[in-house]
Amino acid sequence: MWIGTYEGAYPRTRVLVAGLGELGVGVVECHRPVWERVRHKAGSFLAPAPLAAAGARFAGAWPGLALEERHVGRVDAVVAGYPCQPDALPASLVARRRRVPLVVDAMVSLADTLAGDRGRAGALAARALAGMDRAALAVADLVVADTRAGARFLAERFGVREGSLVVAPVGAEPERFPPAPPPDGPPHALFYGKLAPLHGVDVVVAAARRPGVPPVRLIGDGQLGGWLRDELDRDRPPGLVHEPWVSYERLGAEVAASTMCLGVFGTGAKAARVVPNKVWQAMAVGRPVVTADSPAAREVLSDGVDALLVPAGDPAALAAAMARLASDPDLRARIGAAARRRFLELGAPREAARPLLEALAARLGDSRDGGHG
Numbered sequence: 001m002w003i004g005t006y007e008g009a010y011p012r013t014r015v016l017v018a019g020l021g022e023l024g025v026g027v028v029e030c031h032r033p034v035w036e037r038v039r040h041k042a043g044s045f046l047a048p049a050p051l052a053a054a055g056a057r058f059a060g061a062w063p064g065l066a067l068e069e070r071h072v073g074r075v076d077a078v079v080a081g082y083p084c085q086p087d088a089l090p091a092s093l094v095a096r097r098r099r100v101p102l103v104v105d106a107m108v109s110l111a112d113t114l115a116g117d118r119g120r121a122g123a124l125a126a127r128a129l130a131g132m133d134r135a136a137l138a139v140a141d142l143v144v145a146d147t148r149a150g151a152r153f154l155a156e157r158f159g160v161r162e163g164s165l166v167v168a169p170v171g172a173e174p175e176r177f178p179p180a181p182p183p184d185g186p187p188h189a190l191f192y193g194k195l196a197p198l199h200g201v202d203v204v205v206a207a208a209r210r211p212g213v214p215p216v217r218l219i220g221d222g223q224l225g226g227w228l229r230d231e232l233d234r235d236r237p238p239g240l241v242h243e244p245w246v247s248y249e250r251l252g253a254e255v256a257a258s259t260m261c262l263g264v265f266g267t268g269a270k271a272a273r274v275v276p277n278k279v280w281q282a283m284a285v286g287r288p289v290v291t292a293d294s295p296a297a298r299e300v301l302s303d304g305v306d307a308l309l310v311p312a313g314d315p316a317a318l319a320a321a322m323a324r325l326a327s328d329p330d331l332r333a334r335i336g337a338a339a340r341r342r343f344l345e346l347g348a349p350r351e352a353a354r355p356l357l358e359a360l361a362a363r364l365g366d367s368r369d370g371g372h373g
Helices: 011-022 048-069 088-098 110-117 123-138 148-158 201-208 225-235 248-256 277-285 295-300 315-327 329-347 349-368
Strands: 002-004 029-031 078-080 102-105 142-145 165-167 189-192 216-219 241-243 260-262 289-292 308-310
Touching: 002 048, 002 078, 002 088, 011 102, 011 349, 029 048, 048 088, 078 088, 088 102, 088 123, 110 123, 123 148, 142 148, 142 349, 148 165, 148 295, 165 349, 189 248, 201 216, 201 225, 201 315, 225 241, 248 277, 260 277, 260 315, 277 289, 277 329, 289 315, 295 329, 308 315, 315 329, 329 349
Parallel strands: 002 029, 078 102, 102 142, 142 165, 189 216, 189 260, 216 241, 260 289, 289 308
Antiparallel strands: none
16 A cells, blocks of 8 residues: 555556556555646755645645545555655554555655755755654655665665665556657657756756757756756757656657667766666667666666666766767667566566565565564
């Protein structure tokens, strides 16, 4: 049972729920939308008034959730979905009453994201966010990360026991991102995201200014949106087109229409621990990906096989990789096909959810045999 104010429509949630269903596991959702109302959560959302309004919606959501879950029959586990931090404590009360394990999806640490990567929180707020992370992790029987690098971070920063950690990749929704043949016409690259620092939009813009680089279609807005607009007004790279927003429903078509897709290029610690949605989505469609060479990327991708990996924060290396793909259609086809195969091995919903199901089965088996549950 997924319960709480988690982002119900976010790809992370949808992939895991769909994958468990494909593996024969029924999932009940007791959900109230709270956080979905804000597109970019590192901007004005963090001001006192919007935060207070969201807090009030959260407080009002849980009485109804508690009543709703009372009408749900037996379940084997309770899940506080992404983002788990607001829901973990009340979800733990539900899990303890039902005497089943509590799973928290800690794909994102609030302290790591808002105080670290995005730099939006001062020292006091950073400590409060770390306290929320720690409290959510402390009540969990299983903690879900999206990469092994992310799991190591949770163990080292918050003391999560290795035996409580399970790595479930982000993956992608196949129905939203079906395989597609390469597009006709001149090559161009696609970059999209919420423009948080880990994306490295500055690296992409600098690379796009170099000779021999194909045109770039850049979709996104967010924390660095103002910087991007100023930079494009000052010196727009040839062929770069910026569209601030495209609906999630349109993203699959955008990826299919692209020749190559760009991942993340930031130099921060968080960027090295993630394989983001857009990389998995490009792999699902069968597009060659260029992204930063990082510990997390190496868990999934091999340079020159199913992606081109470049040093983080290096516009020259990114430009060279883009130009290489633009000039070699056979290379694009080979890497794109290999990326699609890798997606099916690791990122299709049933494969993304399989580690969670296996960890839960082991936990429930231990509990029923007299162990801890």
